[in-house]
Amino acid sequence: MVREPGTPPEVAEIHLPEVGPGQVRVRIRAAGVCHSDLSMVNGTLTPPHPLVLGHEAAGEVAEVGAGVTRVAVGDHVALNWAPPCRECWFCTHGEPWLCSTANVAALENGSTLDGVPVYVTLGLGAFAEQVVVPAHAVIPVPAALDHAGAALLGCSVLTGTGAVRTTAGVSEGDAVLVIGLGGVGLSVVAAARAARAAAVIAVDVSPAKKDLAAAAGAxxxxxxxDTLSKDVRALTGGRGADHAFECVGRAATIRSAWRATRRGGQVTVVGMGRGDDMLQLSALDIFSSARTLRSSVYGSSDPDVELPVLAREVVAGELRLDHLITDRIGLAGVPAAFDRMARGEGARSVVVF
Structure with a gap:
């Protein structure tokens, strides 16, 4: 939990609310440390405090409230940090990832031992032994899928895979550029390779990411x-990438992705950046390059539909996740995991309970 803005995370006890109608209590078994969690403490986002971090998680249903038929006690589930309402304009027009009620930075849920209201990241607060969430925020997964893998499916894998399969529609023979090799970026690399891209060019500021990129399929x-555009064109017959995925969330890297993409190509922004980091492109460049610039929110996916598909692919051995987990830690190891992330080290750290 982070008690105040600018203070480090600490392990603390809190009171969870009772399970009400339409809610479930989940015993968390694994939770990935995502860059969105770091954004909650480094000033990129400004949620209310005290704040329980964590949103990429999986576990077992421990209790269900009245009216819940979606899951039962003992079911293995992955958590969904942006559950669609199924009623707003976006949901009824085939874009549940843009749901009007989802994507909330933090919600009040529980209290400290001395009665101060506690907020939970993205409605979950999954760096905790247990959480109480709406039933539509959990997705059943096969018991054969390990909890750490199920946790990653709920954010990094669904986001990265969806960006390739759904948002961009990468095709066989395409040249793909991926900038930023955290958990999401490596998932983009793996999905692009699975789509039979002819070239998957992985880019990171850290040379140490080379082996991780190769393991993912780059x-x-x-x-x-400064020579990125030239380097990419040298690998793509002088044209540039057909698809570029920016998985950092900075104006500078979005511009780099734009410049390294061929005329008529597509740039997909997957990383979440700061509101004051302004991107500037010339009007002439936009016209003459004929490139497309778009974002991919949660992989343009419907988690209720697509996460179970990914889970089946993992169980069947068609989708590998082992290269994504470089550190297994306890709750006390979260601050060090943030430090590694800030330094660009490793892929995903996963809290294992």
């Missing part, structure tokens, strides 16, 4: 720098 690795 055909080439480039250290980010």
């Amino acid at each position: 055909t080439d690795f480039v250290v980010a720098g």
Whole structure:
């Protein structure tokens, strides 16, 4: 829990609310440390405090409230940090990832031992032994799927895979550029390779990410720098990438992705950036390049439909996740995991209970 803005996370006891109608209590078994959690403490986002971090998680249903038929006690589930309402304009027009009621930075849910209201990240607050959430925020997964893998499906894998399959529609033979090799970026690399992209060029500021990129399926690795556009064109017959995925969330890297993409190509922004980090492109460049610039929110996915598909692929051995987990930690290891993330080290740290 982070008690005040600017203070480090600490392990603390809180009171969970009682399970009400339409709610479930989940015993968390694994929770990934995501860059969105870091954004809650480094000033990129400004949620209310005290704040329980964590949103990429999986576990077992421990209790169900009245009227809940979606899951039963003992079921294995992954958590959904943006459950759609199924009633707003976006949900009824086939865009549940843009649901008007989802994507809330923090909600009040529980209290400290001395009665101060507690807020939970993205409605979940999953860096905790247990959570109480709406029933539509949990998705059943096969018991054969390990909890750490199920946790990653709920955010990094669904986001990265959806960006490739749904948002961008990468096709066989395409040249793909991926900038930023955290958990999401590596998931983009793996999904692009699975889509039979001819070239998957992985880019990161850290040379140490080369082996992780190769394990995910990258055909080439480039250290980010001023010559990125030239380097990418040298690997793509002089044209540039057909698809570029920016998985950092910075104006500078979005511009780099734009410049390294061929005329008529697509740039997909997957990383979440700051509101004051302004992107500038010339009107002439936009017209003459004929490139498309878009974002991918939660992989443009419907988690209720697509997460179970991914889970089945993992169980069947068609989708590998082992290269995504570089550190298994306890709750006390979250601050160090944030430090590794800020330094660009490793892929995903996963809290294992």
